[in-house]
Structure formats: structure tokens, C-alpha cells
Amino acid sequence: MTTPTKTVQPYRSALHPTRAxxxxxxxxxxxxxxxxxxxxxxxxxxxxxxxxxxxxxxxxxxxxGGPPVVVGPGGEVVNDSFRFTHRTLTGDGTITARVTGLKDASGKGLGPWTKAGIIVKSSLKQGSPYVAVMATPAHGVRMQWNFTHDTAGPSSDLAKAPQWLRLKRLGGKLTGYASVDGEKWTPLGEVGVGGGLRGTVQVGLFLAAPVHEIVHRSFGGTSEVAGSGQATGTFDRLTFQGKSTAGGWTDTDIGAPTADGPNSQPGTTTVSPTGTYTLTGQGDIAPDENSxxxxxxxxxxxxxxxxxxxxxxxxxxxxxxxxxxxxxxxxxxxxxxxxxxxxxxxxxxxxxxxxxxxxxxxxxxxxxxxxxxxxxxxxxxxxxxxxxxxxxxxxxxxxxxxxxxxxxxxxxxxxxxxxxxxxxxxxxxxxxxxxxxxxxxxxxxxxxxxxxxxxxxxxxxxxxxxxxxxxxxxxxxxxxxxxxxxxxxxxxxxxxxxxxxxxxxxxxxx
Structure with missing residues (x-):
């Protein structure tokens, strides 16, 4: 009599072989x-x-122990110091000007981010909101606002062709424009008007010339060459449309540059009989990256x-x-x-x-x-x-x-x-x-x-x-x-x- 044998099934994992x-x-x-x-x-x-x-x-x-810092609308530390020829604007309005020239005023060379243009600023207080359209010697026409925002416009050479600039406040928006002939305008950007730029604001011409350093480093060491910290910009064809509480234009140094050190000089503004405005100043409107x-x-x-x-x-x-x-x-x-x-x-x-x-x-x-x-x-x-x-x-x-x-x-x-x-x-x-x-x-x-x-x-x-x-x-x-x-x-x-x-x-x- 044969004894039946029991077949033992081999163990098989429930997991996929690769996973196991x-x-x-x-x-x-x-x-x-x-x-x-x-x-x-x-x-x-x-x-x-x-x-x-x-x-x-x-x-x-x-x-x-350093000087007091300036804080921008977003809470960031900023530079806000420039020459400002301005008047108030209440309600909607437009400011237009032509930048005809930009040159170094210190003999050290014009900085690439020297700025001459028009600006709408919440107030004369440093760090207050703003929208600006400007011409620069190395970066063409720009539209910038609230220190951290920047939009490139036409890259026309200011030395060859004057730049027409325009800012228009209408309702809840500020729009920037640029032109080379004052006839055909190119929109640069549109910014929603926040609480800081509603109501009465300051509008006008501005000039800023940041100090720039050129660093050279070789195997023998590092050298620094300081560039210009002062520039002169010329404007004409200045027109203003809108309601203002002021009877004319006022000149101000935003940031009181005379308090910045022995090399700082107050800005100047002159107006010729033909309506040409010449602004000389220094400083910058930009984020502070030196901290x-x-x-x-x-x-x-x-x-x-x-x-x-x-x-x-x-x-x-x-x-x-x-x-x-x-x-x-x-x-x-x-x-x-x-x-x-x-x-x-x-x-x-x-x-x-x-x-x-x-x-x-x-x-x-x-x-x-x-x-x-x-x-x-x-x-x-x-x-x-x-x-x-x-x-x-x-x-x-x-x-x-x-x-x-x-x-x-x-x-x-x-x-x-x-x-x-x-x-x-x-x-x-x-x-x-x-x-x-x-x-x-x-x-x-x-x-x-x-x-x-x-x-x-x-x-x-x-x-x-x-x-x-x-x-x-x-x-x-x-x-x-x-x-x-x-x-x-x-x-x-x-x-x-x-x-x-x-x-x-x-x-x-x-």
C-alpha cells in the first residue's frame, strides 16, 4: 500500500518581486x-x-551705529535720494517732458544707472510709493516703481536722440509711455494705483546719480575705482495737465544729500527763458543691496x-x-x-x-x-x-x-x-x-x-x-x-x- 505524499507549495511573497x-x-x-x-x-x-x-x-x-535706514513700501531697505522739481496733482492728470541730455557733473564718469526722468510720488517722504519713467545712459528707457520693480523700454541712445517721457494717472491706474518724436508713443507698463498713490501726489522731474564702484582684481590684489556720484540732466517740453494745489514748480532734495557726508552736495535746478530745465543732483531710487x-x-x-x-x-x-x-x-x-x-x-x-x-x-x-x-x-x-x-x-x-x-x-x-x-x-x-x-x-x-x-x-x-x-x-x-x-x-x-x-x-x- 502506498502512502500518499503531500505536495508542499513553495512560499511566494505577496509583493512584486522587484519591490520585495x-x-x-x-x-x-x-x-x-x-x-x-x-x-x-x-x-x-x-x-x-x-x-x-x-x-x-x-x-x-x-x-x-550707522545712519538711519529707509524702508520701502514692501518693507525692504531702499535708497531714496534725488533732485526733485515738483508740484502737486489731485485727481487724474498727465505729465510729459523730453530728456535732451545727461552728463557727468563730477569728472569721474557717468554711472550706467544714472537716471533722468519724470516721477509720480506719494509724498516727499523717503521710502514713499512712486512710479517713474526715466532715461539712462547704459540701459535705455525704463519704467520703475516702488523700488523693486523694473520694466525695460526702448533702448535708444540718449546721446543720439532725445527721449520723450510721459506718465498718465487715470482712475486707478498709472501708465508710462516713451517716444522719440513726441508723436508716436510706446506704452511701457501699467501699474495699479495703491493707497499711497491715490489722492494728492507729487509729480515732476527728477535726477538721480548713484555712486558706482568698478572693482578690478588680479593675482596681485584688488583695486576699486569710484565712479560719478553727481550728474546733470536737461529737460524741455515740460507740460502738466491736471488739478494742482500749487501755483508753480518747487525744487527739493529728497533725502537731504547735504547730510550724507563731506562729499555730498545739494542739488540745483535752473530754468532758461526758453523753458529748458537743468537739474543737477545725486543719490539713487533703488533697493539698498549693501547690507x-x-x-x-x-x-x-x-x-x-x-x-x-x-x-x-x-x-x-x-x-x-x-x-x-x-x-x-x-x-x-x-x-x-x-x-x-x-x-x-x-x-x-x-x-x-x-x-x-x-x-x-x-x-x-x-x-x-x-x-x-x-x-x-x-x-x-x-x-x-x-x-x-x-x-x-x-x-x-x-x-x-x-x-x-x-x-x-x-x-x-x-x-x-x-x-x-x-x-x-x-x-x-x-x-x-x-x-x-x-x-x-x-x-x-x-x-x-x-x-x-x-x-x-x-x-x-x-x-x-x-x-x-x-x-x-x-x-x-x-x-x-x-x-x-x-x-x-x-x-x-x-x-x-x-x-x-x-x-x-x-x-x-x-
């Missing part, structure tokens, strides 16, 4: 990391160093913490190659790309989480210290961790640390050598940052565009407006790329290194 396999790999790589005490120690030291160095940098920075960047000052520890993240990303893979354990890993999991993906995911998640915690704590403590050292509103805003630019800088710095760790891991797969990998990543990420302080500016800015060091731009808290002439110096924390574009450069390097690692791990023996 990758999940197992993630757990395995996670376990590898957390069972190596040295790596945990490096991770902890990276977080502590990031916080401590950021706090030390903030503690060594102080400010105070220190208190956001970037709160992340000085990230530069040092990055070194530890480079070591972690490198050792996480090169240790297995050095000890031959990578063969065991590939034997257990023949799909090498899955192994690489699991390692990348684990090291990216760990370094990002640690970096986010460290930068958030470091930023919060550094901001508190900076405020106690004089960096207070209104010149320096009281930044919240959960709003931009602080939030972008905190999360971006954590992403930066994570991407550098992924870059190091990828190069570690290619080079299979800890010292060589760490040195390569340091040369790519850290060395350009150091060299940018000493190299000629064009070379330094080129390095900060094409190397992973461009990612440090994500820590910038100052907005650099195109209508303000400024020297972008690396030692001042200025980067040639915007925050997100700079971070994208590092993303591209990390992705390219990861693709190279994937190609290498498939073609090379373990």
Missing part, C-alpha cells in the same frame, strides 16, 4: 550603516560641527559639515571594496544596479535628514545671536524659519549636503579608493570656493558657475535686482547664479557621477 528585492536591499544597507559605530560618530560630529561653527560665526559678527546677508551668515558651519558628509559617502562604499565584502553583496544580489540604488537612497536619506536638523538648529541659534549683536529690524528682517528665504536656505543646505554625499559615493564606486575619492570631491566642491577669493573676478565667477561650488548660492538671502549696479564679490557672499540655478549645477554633477558609477559597476569585476 529592493526593500530587502534597503533594509540591508540601512543595517550596514547603523551597525558601524564610526560612521554614526562621523554623522553626529557633522551635525554638531555645523551648528557650532554657525554659532561661532554669528557670535563674531556685530553691527550698529550684510544675515541669512547666509547663519550657515557658515555647512562648509565644515560638508567635509564629514564627503567622508561618509565615500566610506559607505569604498570600505566594502577594500575588505572584499562587495563580492558577498553582489553574490546575494546579482542585480548590481539595485545595490547601487539602495546605497544611494540610504546615504541620501541619512545625510539629508541629519543636514536638515543641523541647519535648522544652526540657523535658529545663529539668528538669535545676530539679533543680539545688532542685526535687528528694520534694516535686518526678523526671519522666520518657515518662510523664504530662510526656508529655502535651510532645506537647500540640507540638499547640498546630501548631494555631495551622493557625489562622493558615486565617485567611490568608480575610483574604489577612499583617499582618492575624498580628494577628488574636495577639489570639485571646496577648492573652487577657496580659490574664488583670490583669483581675478572673471575667473572666480566662472568657477562658481561651472563647478559644484555653485550650489552654495542656495544660502543667499539677499535679492540682487538687475536695476542696481553692484559688484558680485565671492568674499561678500555673492554668487553669479541664482540660488536654484546654483543648486542645479550640483544636481547635474551628482547625476552624471551616478550614471558613471552605474556604467562602471556593470562592466567591472567586483
Amino acid at each position: 528585492g529592493f526593500g530587502r536591499l534597503l533594509r540591508a544597507e540601512w543595517t550596514k550603516f547603523w551597525t558601524v559605530r564610526a560612521w554614526l560618530l562621523v554623522l553626529a560630529v557633522a551635525a554638531v560641527v555645523t551648528v557650532v561653527i554657525s554659532q561661532m560665526g554669528a557670535s563674531g559678527s556685530t553691527t550698529g 550684510p546677508d544675515t541669512v547666509q551668515m547663519s550657515f557658515q558651519g555647512v562648509f565644515m559639515g560638508l567635509l564629514f558628509m564627503v567622508a561618509l559617502g565615500t566610506l559607505f562604499v569604498t570600505t566594502e571594496y577594500k575588505r572584499g565584502l562587495i563580492r558577498t553583496t553582489f553574490t546575494a544580489t546579482p542585480s548590481r544596479l539595485k545595490v547601487l540604488a539602495a546605497k544611494t537612497t540610504v546615504i541620501a536619506a541619512i545625510t539629508f535628514t541629519t543636514g536638515l536638523l543641523a541647519t535648522a538648529i544652526g540657523f535658529t541659534l545663529a539668528q538669535k545671536t545676530l539679533r543680539s549683536n545688532g542685526f535687528k529690524p528694520p534694516e535686518f528682517p526678523d526671519l522666520s524659519l518657515l518662510e523664504n528665504p530662510a526656508l529655502r536656505a535651510v532645506v537647500g543646505s540640507a540638499v547640498l549636503l546630501s548631494l555631495v554625499a551622493v557625489l562622493a559615493l558615486s565617485l567611490g564606486v568608480v575610483l574604489r579608493n577612499s583617499a582618492g575619492t575624498i580628494a577628488t570631491v574636495v577639489v570639485l566642491v571646496i577648492l573652487p570656493q577657496i580659490l574664488s577669493f583670490a583669483l581675478p573676478l572673471p575667473v572666480a565667477q566662472w568657477l562658481l558657475r561651472v563647478t559644484p561650488a555653485a550650489a552654495f548660492a542656495v544660502q543667499q538671502g539677499v535679492t540682487y535686482y538687475p536695476q542696481v549696479q553692484h559688484n558680485c564679490l565671492p568674499e561678500s557672499g555673492c554668487y553669479p547664479l541664482s540660488p536654484y540655478n546654483g543648486l542645479a549645477v550640483l544636481v547635474a554633477y551628482a547625476a552624471a557621477a551616478l550614471l558613471l558609477a552605474a556604467w562602471t559597476v556593470r562592466r567591472r569585476d567586483a
Whole structure:
């Protein structure tokens, strides 16, 4: 009599094979990391160093005793100082003038953002709302309003053709126009009239000439050449349509330039019998970009913490190659790309989480210290961790640390050598940052565009407006790329290194 045999069905996971396999790999790589005490120690030291160095940098920075700041309608610090020939306007109205010339009045050269034009301003108070149409020597005709907004108009050369300008207030809107002949008008833009520009306003001619510095840097040092801080503009064909509470035009220096220093001079206005107005003045109507960047000052520890993240990303893979354990890993999991993906995911998640915690704590403590050292509103805003630019800088710095760790891991797969990998990543990420302080500016800015060091731009808290002439110096924390574009450069390097690692791990023996 035969005994019936019972067939045992093999175990089948309810999960998709690919998902089950990758999940197992993630757990395995996670376990590898957390069972190596040295790596945990490096991770902890990276977080502590990031916080401590950021706090030390903030503690060594102080400010105070400067002139009172001017705050614009949006709460930003601004420059608002210019020569103004004006009268009141109540209700709707139009002002038209022709700018016939613009020249330097100091003998130092005309600045590219010297401005001569017409303006509608809420009041004579500095920082009050305004809308202006102007001619500039290097940037053509512009329409600007409330300091931070700028729209380009015709790029006609003022030296060859006078520029007709017009501002019209009608109902709840202000519209700017430009013309080269006074017949055909080109609309420049339309601005909704807010509360500050309703009712009675000041309208008229204005002249502003910001001081500009030209910086030259070579291997022998840095030199600065100061440009003009005073200019003369000529206007004619001035017409005004509308109701005014004043009987004529009044001349005022907005911002009282005589109080700005020994080199400041009061502006002048002369009117010829033929109706030509000549205004001489200085100052600027624009955002003030000379204040220190208190956001970037709160992340000085990230530069040092990055070194530890480079070591972690490198050792996480090169240790297995050095000890031959990578063969065991590939034997257990023949799909090498899955192994690489699991390692990348684990090291990216760990370094990002640690970096986010460290930068958030470091930023919060550094901001508190900076405020106690004089960096207070209104010149320096009281930044919240959960709003931009602080939030972008905190999360971006954590992403930066994570991407550098992924870059190091990828190069570690290619080079299979800890010292060589760490040195390569340091040369790519850290060395350009150091060299940018000493190299000629064009070379330094080129390095900060094409190397992973461009990612440090994500820590910038100052907005650099195109209508303000400024020297972008690396030692001042200025980067040639915007925050997100700079971070994208590092993303591209990390992705390219990861693709190279994937190609290498498939073609090379373990």
C-alpha cells in the first residue's frame, strides 16, 4: 500500500518581486550603516560641527551705529535720494517732458544707472510709493516703481536722440509711455494705483546719480575705482495737465544729500527763458543691496559639515571594496544596479535628514545671536524659519549636503579608493570656493558657475535686482547664479557621477 505524499507549495511573497528585492536591499544597507559605530560618530560630529561653527560665526559678527535706514513700501531697505522739481496733482492728470541730455557733473564718469526722468510720488517722504519713467545712459528707457520693480523700454541712445517721457494717472491706474518724436508713443507698463498713490501726489522731474564702484582684481590684489556720484540732466517740453494745489514748480532734495557726508552736495535746478530745465543732483531710487546677508551668515558651519558628509559617502562604499565584502553583496544580489540604488537612497536619506536638523538648529541659534549683536529690524528682517528665504536656505543646505554625499559615493564606486575619492570631491566642491577669493573676478565667477561650488548660492538671502549696479564679490557672499540655478549645477554633477558609477559597476569585476 502506498502512502500518499503531500505536495508542499513553495512560499511566494505577496509583493512584486522587484519591490520585495529592493526593500530587502534597503533594509540591508540601512543595517550596514547603523551597525558601524564610526560612521554614526562621523554623522553626529557633522551635525554638531555645523551648528557650532554657525554659532561661532554669528557670535563674531556685530553691527550698529550707522545712519538711519529707509524702508520701502514692501518693507525692504531702499535708497531714496534725488533732485526733485515738483508740484502737486489731485485727481487724474498727465505729465510729459523730453530728456535732451545727461552728463557727468563730477569728472569721474557717468554711472550706467544714472537716471533722468519724470516721477509720480506719494509724498516727499523717503521710502514713499512712486512710479517713474526715466532715461539712462547704459540701459535705455525704463519704467520703475516702488523700488523693486523694473520694466525695460526702448533702448535708444540718449546721446543720439532725445527721449520723450510721459506718465498718465487715470482712475486707478498709472501708465508710462516713451517716444522719440513726441508723436508716436510706446506704452511701457501699467501699474495699479495703491493707497499711497491715490489722492494728492507729487509729480515732476527728477535726477538721480548713484555712486558706482568698478572693482578690478588680479593675482596681485584688488583695486576699486569710484565712479560719478553727481550728474546733470536737461529737460524741455515740460507740460502738466491736471488739478494742482500749487501755483508753480518747487525744487527739493529728497533725502537731504547735504547730510550724507563731506562729499555730498545739494542739488540745483535752473530754468532758461526758453523753458529748458537743468537739474543737477545725486543719490539713487533703488533697493539698498549693501547690507550684510544675515541669512547666509547663519550657515557658515555647512562648509565644515560638508567635509564629514564627503567622508561618509565615500566610506559607505569604498570600505566594502577594500575588505572584499562587495563580492558577498553582489553574490546575494546579482542585480548590481539595485545595490547601487539602495546605497544611494540610504546615504541620501541619512545625510539629508541629519543636514536638515543641523541647519535648522544652526540657523535658529545663529539668528538669535545676530539679533543680539545688532542685526535687528528694520534694516535686518526678523526671519522666520518657515518662510523664504530662510526656508529655502535651510532645506537647500540640507540638499547640498546630501548631494555631495551622493557625489562622493558615486565617485567611490568608480575610483574604489577612499583617499582618492575624498580628494577628488574636495577639489570639485571646496577648492573652487577657496580659490574664488583670490583669483581675478572673471575667473572666480566662472568657477562658481561651472563647478559644484555653485550650489552654495542656495544660502543667499539677499535679492540682487538687475536695476542696481553692484559688484558680485565671492568674499561678500555673492554668487553669479541664482540660488536654484546654483543648486542645479550640483544636481547635474551628482547625476552624471551616478550614471558613471552605474556604467562602471556593470562592466567591472567586483
